[in-house]
Amino acid sequence: MSSSYEKEVKESGSKESNLTKRIDFGMMKYLWMANPLSRVRRDSIPRFLRNVELLKNFSDNELRILAKYMHSRKFSESDVVFREGEIGIGFYFIFSGLIELSKTDYGNEVGEEKFLILDEFSYFGEMALLQDGNPRSATAIAKSPCELVGMFKPDLEHLIEKHPVIAAKIIQSISLALADRLYFLTEEASKLSRRLRKLERQMAEKQVENK
Amino acid sequence: MILSSRKNIVKIQLAFFIVIIILFCALVLTLPRISIPLSLSYILFLALNPIVSWLMRFRLSKTKSTVIVFVILAFFIGIPLFKVIPVLSLQTKDIQYSLPQIEQYIIVQYEIVTDFIKAKTGHEVADGYIFQALTQIEGWASDFVVKLPNYLATLLEWIFLVPFFTFFMIRDADTFKKMFLSFTPNIIFERFYYVMHVFNRQLGDYFFAKFVEAMIVGGIITLGLLIMGVNNAVILGFVAGLTNIVPYVGPFLGVIPAIVLTMIEYGLTSPTMGAVLILYSVANAVDVFFVFPFLVSKIVNLHPMIVAISVIVGSHYAGITGMVISIPVVAAIKLIITEIYNEIYTERSK
Numbered sequence: 001m002s003s004s005y006e007k008e009v010k011e012s013g014s015k016e017s018n019l020t021k022r023i024d025f026g027m028m029k030y031l032w033m034a035n036p037l038s039r040v041r042r043d044s045i046p047r048f049l050r051n052v053e054l055l056k057n058f059s060d061n062e063l064r065i066l067a068k069y070m071h072s073r074k075f076s077e078s079d080v081v082f083r084e085g086e087i088g089i090g091f092y093f094i095f096s097g098l099i100e101l102s103k104t105d106y107g108n109e110v111g112e113e114k115f116l117i118l119d120e121f122s123y124f125g126e127m128a129l130l131q132d133g134n135p136r137s138a139t140a141i142a143k144s145p146c147e148l149v150g151m152f153k154p155d156l157e158h159l160i161e162k163h164p165v166i167a168a169k170i171i172q173s174i175s176l177a178l179a180d181r182l183y184f185l186t187e188e189a190s191k192l193s194r195r196l197r198k199l200e201r202q203m204a205e206k207q208v209e210n211k
Numbered sequence: 212m213i214l215s216s217r218k219n220i221v222k223i224q225l226a227f228f229i230v231i232i233i234l235f236c237a238l239v240l241t242l243p244r245i246s247i248p249l250s251l252s253y254i255l256f257l258a259l260n261p262i263v264s265w266l267m268r269f270r271l272s273k274t275k276s277t278v279i280v281f282v283i284l285a286f287f288i289g290i291p292l293f294k295v296i297p298v299l300s301l302q303t304k305d306i307q308y309s310l311p312q313i314e315q316y317i318i319v320q321y322e323i324v325t326d327f328i329k330a331k332t333g334h335e336v337a338d339g340y341i342f343q344a345l346t347q348i349e350g351w352a353s354d355f356v357v358k359l360p361n362y363l364a365t366l367l368e369w370i371f372l373v374p375f376f377t378f379f380m381i382r383d384a385d386t387f388k389k390m391f392l393s394f395t396p397n398i399i400f401e402r403f404y405y406v407m408h409v410f411n412r413q414l415g416d417y418f419f420a421k422f423v424e425a426m427i428v429g430g431i432i433t434l435g436l437l438i439m440g441v442n443n444a445v446i447l448g449f450v451a452g453l454t455n456i457v458p459y460v461g462p463f464l465g466v467i468p469a470i471v472l473t474m475i476e477y478g479l480t481s482p483t484m485g486a487v488l489i490l491y492s493v494a495n496a497v498d499v500f501f502v503f504p505f506l507v508s509k510i511v512n513l514h515p516m517i518v519a520i521s522v523i524v525g526s527h528y529a530g531i532t533g534m535v536i537s538i539p540v541v542a543a544i545k546l547i548i549t550e551i552y553n554e555i556y557t558e559r560s561k
Contacts, residue, residue: 068385071392076220079397089405152401154408158385161264 004060005030006050045070045149048095052121054173062166069155073148081125081140081148088128088136090152091174094120097146101138117143126174129156224396231394247532248369252376254535256384257415258422259284263381277381281374294446314345406550410543417539420506425452428498435490436469439483443472451491455498457534458518462495513542 005026045067049055055063072095075081082088084104092099101116101124115138118124124140129151151170159167239246259280266276321341328334380387395403429452436444447469454465469487477483513521518538525537 071389073397073400075397081397082401087402087405089401152404154404157408157412158264161261162267164268 004050004058006047006060045072045095048121048149049093052093052123054123054177055170057173058166058169062169065163065166066159066170069151069159071150071152071155073150075142075146075148077142077144079142079146081142081146082136084137084139085135087133088125088131090150090155091123091125091127091129092140092148092150093123094118095147095149096120097148098143099124099146099148100141100143102141103138126177129153129174130171130178221396221398224394225398228394228396228399243529247529248372249376250532250536251369252373252380254418255373255377256380257411258418259377260381260384260415261419274382277378280381281378285374290445294443314349317341317345406547409546409550413543413546414539417542421456424498424502424506425455427502428452428455428494431494431497432490435494436487439486439490441473441483441487442476447472451494457531458522458538460522460534462491462498466491513538513545517541 046060046063049058049063049067050060055066058066073092075097081092081099084102097120099118100114101118102114125136128134128136156167156170159170239249262280263273263276266279267273271279318341392400392404429448432451433444433448436447441447450468451462451465454461457464466488469491470484473481473484473487518541521537521541522534525533525535525540527533529536
């Protein structure tokens with residue numbers, strides 16, 4: 001039995017195996033909630049969160065509670081969500097629209113570096129939730145009219161006080177994502193340093209040959 | 212035309228937001244009849260919110276946990292209150308009747324003393340001052356008695372309004388906060404939310420600590436008076452705990468009713484009087500040396516001089532409520548100034 005009914009339905013939907021004749025209230029409830037005509041905001045955020053990869057180990061009820069601690073924010077095209085160097089206090093999921101992340105290049109080699117464009121169901125700024133008063137490492141700008149769902153440090157504090165289990169889960173999820181990224185970066189860094197060493201050695205050999 | 216530019220919309224959002232905040236502040240400042248119970252219930256909300264949060268960990272709904280806290284609190288506050296009101300009305304009647312007697316008594320005593328001085332030294336003491344003082348006191352007392360129904364009406368209004376406001380503040384705080392944040396402009400959202408949160412947390416920690424401190428002091432005094440067998444022990448302990456919330460001046464305010472009641476009952480030079488005074492000193496010593504350093508001082512890191520000044524300014528503008536609110540408000544203002552200072556003066560790491 002999966003903790004998420006929606007996930008369960010998704011998984012069993014393709015099999016078409018055990019269709020019983022009894023009225024399935026859970027199914028009816030799901031169909032009612034999934035009704036495209038129902039525009040209840042309260043349901044739409046948890047439903048959105050269900051599809052976020054980061055929150056895959058949350059149950060439906062946990063997502064419902066989590067959604068209460070999040071803030072829906074609307075941004076117009078070319079609005080700045082946050083700037084590099086500002087003190088950040090939270091992170092955002094993209095409910096709809098496109099967000100561009102960029103980083104100023106202080107070596108003045110390529111100017112402003114646009115390195116990532118994010119779309120629905122992705123998230124950004126998650127480091128701010130774990131850091132204490134550190135500046136943002138990139139600038140986020142809306143590339144189209146956007147709706148973001150944000151979670152901030154005060155929310156996390158309230159969550160820790162009132163629903164410690166959910167708070168632990170969200171911190172675990174973010175930590176996992178960050179650990180993955182750290183692992184990837186360490187690999188990259190060691191690859192680069194190896195290549196750097198190789199180049200240095202080649203240069204040294206060339207210099208010796210030239211002499 | 213104005214709305215066509217994106218930049219203008221941002222400016223309009225910001226202006227709208229600031230106007231709403233200013234309107235709200237103006238409303239609170241110009242209507243003390245609402246703002247005083249509102250601020251009292253806000254203090255109660257801050258002090259009780261941690262308890263409600265704690266109860267919610269046991270999978271209780273917010274409404275249920277709020278109701279539980281309220282029932283317990285009503286029990287602890289209601290009983291002394293029901294005891295206090297009849298006693299208070301009885302004693303004001305008493306004072307009304309005994310005031311002329313006391314006056315007569317003082318005049319007679321005064322005449323005896325002046326006669327005594329005249330007989331010993333031959334000087335006549337001028338008696339203008341004493342009669343002036345007496346008329347003054349009489350005026351105050353009768354004024355107080357005449358206005359008493361007014362005070363009681365205000366008190367009753369508060370007794371109804373404060374729990375009412377507090378209940379809904381605790382239950383719907385998150386909804387209010389979300390609504391308020393939903394029209395905070397994007398450019399200042401994160402910073403504003405953070406400052407608001409730190410402000411609330413600081414105030415909340417302060418009042419929660421004060422609440423615990425008041426309970427400890429009130430508890431010690433109630434227990435001591437009960438052991439000594441002094442009448443009205445519960446009321447006196449309750450008053451002592453309540454006045455303890457006001458820094459510096461509070462403990463002295465709290466001891467006055469105890470002195471008066473003991474004096475009426477046992478006389479000024481009785482051993483009970485001494486015991487009561489020692490009990491109050493011990494309770495306050497415990498507070499000053501053990502409770503305050505561990506609980507309160509870590510939260511509010513203000514210079515004693517600033518504390519004294521803010522209490523005076525607070526009492527000047529809003530009476531006792533002002534004295535209670537002044538310290539955390541000053542602490543919060545300090546916090547906001549520090550935040551802005553850091554924003555302006557600290558170099559960004561680039």
